[in-house]
Amino acid sequence: MPNVRSSPSARRRLRQGRDRLATLLVTAGGLGVIAALLAIGLFLAVEVVPLFWSSDAMPGVTAQALWLPQPGVDEATLGYRWDPTASLATDEVTRISLLPLAWGTLEAAAWALLIAVPLALAAAAHSALFMSPRLRSRLKPTLELMEALPGVVIGFVAGLVLAPWVERHLAEVLAMVMLLVPGLLLAGGLWSYLPSRLQQRLPLGWAGLWLLPWLVGVLAVGVALAPWLEAWMFDGNLRRWLEVRLGLDVAVRNAMIVGMAMGFAVMPSVYALAEDALAGVPRSLAEGAQALGATRWQTFVRVVLPAASPGIFAAVMIGAGRAVGETMIVLMASGNAALMSWNPLDGLRSLAATIAIELPEAGPDGLHYRLLLLAALLLFVFTFLVNTLAELVRTRLRRRYRRLGGGA
Amino acid sequence: MSALLRRCLATWLLLAACVSSPSQATEVAGTLGAMGSDTMAGLMLRWGEALTREHPGIRLQLQASGSASAPPALTAGTTRLGPMSRPMNAAERDDFIARHGYPPRELAVARDALVVVVHRHNPLDSLTLRELDAIFSDTRRCGADEDLTRWRQLGLNAPEGRIRLHGRNAASGTQGLFRRLALCGGVFRPAVNEHPGSAAVVAAVTHDPRAIGYAGLNHLTPGVKALARRDAEGARHFPTPKAVQRGDYELSRNLYLYVNLPPGERLPAAERAFLDLVLSSAGQAIVEELGFVALPETTRRRQRRELGLDEAGR
Numbered sequence: 196m197p198n199v200r201s202s203p204s205a206r207r208r209l210r211q212g213r214d215r216l217a218t219l220l221v222t223a224g225g226l227g228v229i230a231a232l233l234a235i236g237l238f239l240a241v242e243v244v245p246l247f248w249s250s251d252a253m254p255g256v257t258a259q260a261l262w263l264p265q266p267g268v269d270e271a272t273l274g275y276r277w278d279p280t281a282s283l284a285t286d287e288v289t290r291i292s293l294l295p296l297a298w299g300t301l302e303a304a305a306w307a308l309l310i311a312v313p314l315a316l317a318a319a320a321h322s323a324l325f326m327s328p329r330l331r332s333r334l335k336p337t338l339e340l341m342e343a344l345p346g347v348v349i350g351f352v353a354g355l356v357l358a359p360w361v362e363r364h365l366a367e368v369l370a371m372v373m374l375l376v377p378g379l380l381l382a383g384g385l386w387s388y389l390p391s392r393l394q395q396r397l398p399l400g401w402a403g404l405w406l407l408p409w410l411v412g413v414l415a416v417g418v419a420l421a422p423w424l425e426a427w428m429f430d431g432n433l434r435r436w437l438e439v440r441l442g443l444d445v446a447v448r449n450a451m452i453v454g455m456a457m458g459f460a461v462m463p464s465v466y467a468l469a470e471d472a473l474a475g476v477p478r479s480l481a482e483g484a485q486a487l488g489a490t491r492w493q494t495f496v497r498v499v500l501p502a503a504s505p506g507i508f509a510a511v512m513i514g515a516g517r518a519v520g521e522t523m524i525v526l527m528a529s530g531n532a533a534l535m536s537w538n539p540l541d542g543l544r545s546l547a548a549t550i551a552i553e554l555p556e557a558g559p560d561g562l563h564y565r566l567l568l569l570a571a572l573l574l575f576v577f578t579f580l581v582n583t584l585a586e587l588v589r590t591r592l593r594r595r596y597r598r599l600g601g602g603a
Numbered sequence: 604m605s606a607l608l609r610r611c612l613a614t615w616l617l618l619a620a621c622v623s624s625p626s627q628a629t630e631v632a633g634t635l636g637a638m639g640s641d642t643m644a645g646l647m648l649r650w651g652e653a654l655t656r657e658h659p660g661i662r663l664q665l666q667a668s669g670s671a672s673a674p675p676a677l678t679a680g681t682t683r684l685g686p687m688s689r690p691m692n693a694a695e696r697d698d699f700i701a702r703h704g705y706p707p708r709e710l711a712v713a714r715d716a717l718v719v720v721v722h723r724h725n726p727l728d729s730l731t732l733r734e735l736d737a738i739f740s741d742t743r744r745c746g747a748d749e750d751l752t753r754w755r756q757l758g759l760n761a762p763e764g765r766i767r768l769h770g771r772n773a774a775s776g777t778q779g780l781f782r783r784l785a786l787c788g789g790v791f792r793p794a795v796n797e798h799p800g801s802a803a804v805v806a807a808v809t810h811d812p813r814a815i816g817y818a819g820l821n822h823l824t825p826g827v828k829a830l831a832r833r834d835a836e837g838a839r840h841f842p843t844p845k846a847v848q849r850g851d852y853e854l855s856r857n858l859y860l861y862v863n864l865p866p867g868e869r870l871p872a873a874e875r876a877f878l879d880l881v882l883s884s885a886g887q888a889i890v891e892e893l894g895f896v897a898l899p900e901t902t903r904r905r906q907r908r909e910l911g912l913d914e915a916g917r
Contacts, residue, residue: 280774281782281790290790359810434764444765447811448796530796531772542796552799556669556774558695563774 236579239572246565256566261293277533277549279563291566293573295533299543300577303525304518306454306539307461311518312511314458315465319507323473324481324495327400334403335470342463350527353456354448358528362447366425366433371417373424378413382406437540446542448530453543456528457518465514472506473499505592512585516578522547546574631872632660637684639673642776642801642819643858646713647686649889650881658876670776677861678702683874685861688715688776708864710906712881714896716820716847716855717781720805720827722812726761727754729831729839732853735785738766738815742789754813762813768795769807769816777801781817784854817854820847821894847896858895870910879912 246256264275276290318338322331361368386394397405429436437443476499484494500507522545530542531552550567557563635654637647644667651663666672666682673685674695679702690709691699699707719735721727730738734757737747754762770791771778778797782788798804801818808814809826820842823829831839832853846852860881862874870878880886887897897903 276790276793278773278790278793280779295793355806355810362811438764446767446796447807447814526799531798532796533793542794544797552772552797553774556671556772558671559675 236572236575239568239575242568243565243572246562246569256291256562260291261569264292275535277544279566293546293570295535296544296546296549296570297573298535299525299529299533300519300545300547300574302450302543303453303457303521303529303545304515306450307457307518307521308511308515310454310458311461311465311514315462315510315514316469316507318462319466319469319473319510320495320500321403323470324499325399325491326403327398330401330403335467338463339467340463341459342467344460346460346521346523347527349456349460350524353452353524353528355527357455358448358452361452362445364421365445366429367418367421369433370421370424371414374413374417374420375410378410378416379406382409443538443540445540446530446532448528448542449540450529450543451539453525453529454539457521457524460521460524461514461518464517465510468510468513469503469507472503472510475506476502502596504596505589508592509585509589512581512589516581516585519581520547520574520578522551526551546570546577550574631658631876633662633873635661635663635684635873635877636666636682637663637686638666638668638676638682639684639686639861640670640688640776640858641667642670642688642715643667643686643713645893646858646890646895647684649893650877650886653885653889654877654880657880661873661876663877671774673861674699674707677707677863680863683862683871684877686712687859687861689779689856690859691861703863703865705866707861710860710862710878710882710910711857711898711902712860713858713887713890714847714855714898715858716842716852716896717777717784717817718820718823718829718842719785719815719817719854720808720823720829721815722762722808723826723828724761724812725828726759727757727830728828729833730757731833731835732785732787735832736787736789739768739770739781739791739795739817740786740789741792742786744787744789745785746787764813767811767814768792769804769814770795770797771801771804771817772797772799777817777819780856781854784856785817820896823894844891844896848899855896875910875912878910882907882910882912 275292275294277292277295278290281290322334326334386397386399389397425431425433434445437445480498480502481494484498485491489497525543525545526548529544529548531544531548532542533544533549534541550571553563554567557567635651637651644665647663647665647667651665654661654663667686670687670689673682673687674691675698676682677685678695678699685707691707696706719730733745733747734751736745737743737749737751741750743750749756751757751766753765770781778791782791796807798807801822804816804818805822805824805827808816809824829842831841833839840846840852842852842854847855860878862870862878864870864874869875882898882903887903890897898906
């Protein structure tokens with residue numbers, strides 16, 4: 196360093212200069228990101244425009260064809276069909292409805308969140324508030340490592356291993372799911388009747404560990420009971436019962452499988468953010484509540500949860516954003532059948548998967564290509580809206596709970 | 604998932620390895636660019652390897668991003684060979700003619716077939732085109748009276764329940780071919796599961812006794828059973844190499860290679876060497892090794908004559 200003995204004012208100037216440079220770089224980076232985002236949106240919008248202003252080379256695509264049922268297409272899908280290549284081949288531009296794809300995207304995301312959010316939030320609450328610190332310090336990095344699993348791998352396992360297995364063992368899976376919650380509640384009930392010596396050997400802070408054998412046992416009981424359940428409630432064959440009584444088909448790759456796989460993928464990020472938010476709530480708040488006579492449950496529900504709600508909400512929304520945009524898992528686990536059905540055991544098809552599969556084969560600048568870019572624009576707007584909504588609600592909640600000193 | 608992997612790999616420029624062999628007297632050198640069908644990616648690569656063995660100076664550079672990518676690249680002149688798993692359509696051909704004033708030279712280089720597959724324990728062994736159409740489409744353009752959605756409707760007791768449909772993704776050459784040949788140009792049911800590769804279709808059918816799907820002939824595995832086509836007299840045509848070559852098995856097609864060749868001109872040396880190999884019996888042996896079907900002998904000889912390739916020694 197040549198300037199070790201420089202005057203204080205020179206050093207201050209140097210420091211200010213550095214500060215200014217850093218500010219400039221950070222600002223430039225931020226602006227760059229915003230510009231890139233806008234550029235992507237603009238590119239998509241510009242590419243999509245020729246769809247609606249028809250030239251001689253391209254038939255005009257109407258909003259009706261994209262979003263409203265088309266008469267005479269077919270009754271089974273109420274006139275909503277996505278099949279642009281057939282449309283082009285038969286010269287009737289009526290099978291380009293984006294609704295089945297938007298439906299598939301939202302359905303997949305909804306199932307994923309339905310599975311991931313309760314599990315992730317419960318796990319976060321338990322590990323942030325009740326778990327022994329030693330176990331937590333081991334468990335948290337492991338759960339966060341799950342996030343690093345590539346979507347392709349999860350999709351592969353879900354589509355080629357899990358889906359056929361679940362389809363063959365439908366009754367077992369149902370029995371396991373039905374027994375899981377009662378089994379856990381039973382464990383809690385039994386624990387309070389245990390002699391105190393045993394209770395000390397099985398502390399609640401370590402429940403994450405000693406409950407594992409119990410869970411395995413519960414699942415084993417579920418598998419063992421499945422044939423009885425099937426015989427007693429479902430006339431001996433669950434699949435036939437579903438079809439005859441409820442009119443539900445079972446597809447091998449269905450919305451439930453997608454929900455499970457994508458729920459698994461979304462869970463770690465929701466867990467990590469929610470855990471941070473819950474752990475960030477000042478201990479003084481919880482201690483104050485308990486000092487005033489609140490139980491642990493009351494403290495958690497009335498004090499800690501509201502204080503951490505902005506962070507938890509952000510966690511859920513980030514999960515939603517990922518679930519909407521996730522491509523490989525849906526592509527490999529959903530079967531890509533562009534259906535619109537309420538049946539969770541039917542296949543579905545998402546916007547992202549459609550773009551991934553069809554774009555390489557769509558001729559550049561053709562109708563199909565531009566329709567796919569329109570789908571991309573839609574996806575972009577979807578995620579943009581979800582994230583904006585998340586940010587708005589988060590800032591409002593944060594303002595409301597700032598007085599409590601809650602973390603977010 | 605081999606199809607996906609293959610595509611990922613092929614999107615990179617795959618270079619055929621150089622193996623030196625000083626046997627050939629005529630020295631041809633250079634890089635031969637090819638862009639197009641991913642069905643033919645393996646075929647093109649093997650031909651490229653064989654070409655480099657014969658002419659150490661030539662390398663084949665392949666970009667396999669789908670048949671649709673070939674015509675624009677040929678028209679713009681960014682590639683010299685356009686492998687396609689379907690013939691060019693009128694619009695693509697017109698674009699080329701508008702730019703160059705003559706149509707691209709179309710060469711059949713191999714034959715391929717679509718096989719309709721079911722689980723290996725399925726008792727079904729043949730279907731008429733009409734039944735196939737009624738299973739896969741709800742437009743029934745081939746003239747069936749009712750939709751076939753359950754195995755029972757085909758007179759079978761064994762797989763109960765609905766027929767689960769599997770096929771290739773929209774816009775792929777395979778799906779387009781199946782629609783033209785088996786659906787009489789109709790529309791697929793929305794319930795068809797669309798897979799990004801033939802191998803994925805076969806894998807899905809392997810694991811599901813209630814499934815039916817269609818895939819390229821070269822993806823057939825012992826895990827599935829290929830169905831015969833039953834004609835009006837009740838005769839069964841299995842997708843054997845002979846039947847595919849002769850066209851007795853209707854769900855078959857040519858695989859094409861397009862080159863930019865002005866009428867009356869001779870092929871440039873590199874293209875000439877490549878086509879000489881492809882249309883040789885050694886080149887056709889590679890076709891069969893990869894599970895496709897070789898061209899009929901007459902077609903092969905006719906194309907050689909038309910290109911002015913010498914017939915001696917091949």
